[in-house]
Amino acid sequence: MRAPLFPIAGAILFPRAQLPLHIFEPRYREMVRDAVDGDGRIAIVQPxxxxxxxxxxxxxxxxxxxxxxxxxxxxxxxxxxxxxxxxNRFRIISEVDLETPYRNADLDVGAFDDREPEPLGMVERAEVEREARRLGDALGLAVDWSAVSRLDDEMLVNAIAQVAPFDVSAKQALLESETLDARTDLLVQLMQFLRLSQGNSELQPTLQ
Structure with a gap:
């Protein structure tokens, strides 16, 4: 498929997840208008x-x-x-010049198996919630944990991946994880590292 590209650092979108955006740049206002007049789809990528x-x-x-x-x-x-x-997640096949102020590309939307995943095991689910609480406390965040506990496994993992203050490369690694289990394992590691790095400016939760 062909779609407009919207590069946003630190913002990732997953299948079945939602992403609210405020569009203010003129070129991306035009992109939204064109998308609404077309098939209503925008490709979110990270620079x-x-x-x-x-x-x-x-x-x-x-x-x-x-x-x-x-x-x-x-x-x-x-x-x-x-x-x-x-x-759907995608891999970019190639960018195309459509003489618009924003970028466009042909996408391979069949590059990933994005069917709804199987639930996590009880141990994995508990570990995600435990590390999320620890990280939230370390960052001084006010979180409605009762609401968090009601999220299904995929929504929980993806929501944390979206909002946690990981760097661009870490967020990209989470997006590219092939399965929910793999994303969960990586998310737990990143949360642990970020929590431990609080107060130590020499440590950064970065993936190369």
């Missing part, structure tokens, strides 16, 4: 943190997730608030 003079040539990671616009609010000054619902 690689390499300095370039022209951000239209910013290197991006080859794996992202297609988001379908399920919520749309146009503000008086032309900005948008949108909500994307993740459908």
């Amino acid at each position: 690689q943190l390499v300095e370039v003079e022209d951000d239209r040539k910013q290197p991006i990671y080859p794996v992202g997730c297609v988001g379908e616009i399920v919520g749309l609010e146009e503000l008086e000054d032309g900005r948008f608030n949108i909500v994307l619902n993740g459908s």
